Amino acid sequence: MTDQPKLTCHQVSRILSDGLDAELPEDERARLRKHMAICDACRQFEQQMALMRRALRGLGAGKDDEE
Amino acid sequence: MNLEQQLAQLRGPLLRYAKLQLRSDALAEDVVSETMLAILEKPDAYAGASSLRTYATGILKHKVIDVLRRRSRELLIEPLDEQSIDDAIDALFKADGHWVDPPQSWGAPEAALEQREFFEMLQRCVDRLPARLGRIFMMREWLEMDVNQICDELNVTANNCGVMLYRARMQLRECLERNWFQEQR
Numbered sequence: 001m002t003d004q005p006k007l008t009c010h011q012v013s014r015i016l017s018d019g020l021d022a023e024l025p026e027d028e029r030a031r032l033r034k035h036m037a038i039c040d041a042c043r044q045f046e047q048q049m050a051l052m053r054r055a056l057r058g059l060g061a062g063k064d065d066e067e
Numbered sequence: 068m069n070l071e072q073q074l075a076q077l078r079g080p081l082l083r084y085a086k087l088q089l090r091s092d093a094l095a096e097d098v099v100s101e102t103m104l105a106i107l108e109k110p111d112a113y114a115g116a117s118s119l120r121t122y123a124t125g126i127l128k129h130k131v132i133d134v135l136r137r138r139s140r141e142l143l144i145e146p147l148d149e150q151s152i153d154d155a156i157d158a159l160f161k162a163d164g165h166w167v168d169p170p171q172s173w174g175a176p177e178a179a180l181e182q183r184e185f186f187e188m189l190q191r192c193v194d195r196l197p198a199r200l201g202r203i204f205m206m207r208e209w210l211e212m213d214v215n216q217i218c219d220e221l222n223v224t225a226n227n228c229g230v231m232l233y234r235a236r237m238q239l240r241e242c243l244e245r246n247w248f249q250e251q252r
Contacts, residue, residue: 008164017233021207021214041169048240051176055189056208058180059084 007035012042016049070110073119074103080120081127083190088131088205090198098130128210135206135220149197152234155241173248185247192242196235203228204235 004027007015012035015028024032036043081102085095105126106113113122161167179185196204203221206212212220218228 008160009166010160010164013160013237014233017236018229020236021229021232041166044170044172045240048170048173048243049236051173051179052236052239052243053208054176055180055186056193056205057211059186059189059193059209 004031007031009035009039009042009045012036012039013045016042016046020049020053070113070119071107074106074123077120077123078103081123084124084209085127085131087193088202088210089134090202094134098127098134101130102127132210132212149200149231149234152197152200152238156234156237159237159241170244171252173244174251179247179251188247189243192239192246195242196238200231200235200238203231204239207232 012032015024015032018024019032036046078099081099082095085098086092089095089098102123106123113119159167173179193201193205203217203223206217206220207214214225214228214232217223218225221228223231
């Protein structure tokens with residue numbers, strides 16, 4: 001069985017973005033898991049993407065002045 | 068303060084979001100007026116369960132989506148802006164695909180999400196996106212439309228949608244890193 005080439009951080013950044021919009025194929029998810037297990041930078045990036053999504057979905061839904 | 072007075076105070080923020088999505092002052096005015104009218108016509112529907120702002124924003128989002136569906140698709144070609152973003156994204160990575168500057172922790176998210184100034188910076192960063200990217204990005208992230216819906220509305224391929232969303236996310240991330248989180252460290 002031939003191992004697929006490892007993902008680079010550049011590739012991972014795009015895959016993580018894609019993963020925010022649709023389910024990733026299983027083989028891609030497996031390769032992603034391997035990379036994320038050893039790459040703190042990409043783990044931070046993933047968390048940043050999650051924070052951005054939370055922040056954007058809250059944009060405009062601020063508290064009323066009287067609350 | 069009665070409901071009408073409260074709504075009058077919300078008009079500014081609602082208009083701002085509508086303009087961001089619709090890129091048309093006239094259409095934005097229309098949807099905001101429709102939103103306010105919808106609330107005033109059925110005051111009992113707003114039972115005070117959420118903030119009035121949240122309630123009004125929810126109605127506004129649906130009306131914006133309706134307009135986007137009715138309006139004929141616009142073709143905005145901004146190759147230079149998007150090419151610049153592609154170049155900027157490439158510059159974030161070394162030739163071997165590793166980060167030039169590995170992303171560092173943005174700290175506890177609640178800390179940022181509780182600050183009005185953070186949301187103001189977020190808005191400014193979103194406003195800097197090229198028009199086409201900004202529209203697609205906000206359709207996905209603020210209107211929470213499905214990617215297939217977005218692709219159909221704007222007549223772009225799924226891959227093209229993915230590319231544009233990626234560009235927008237990377238640009239936005241860089242903007243927040245430089246203008247907010249770096250200064251917080």
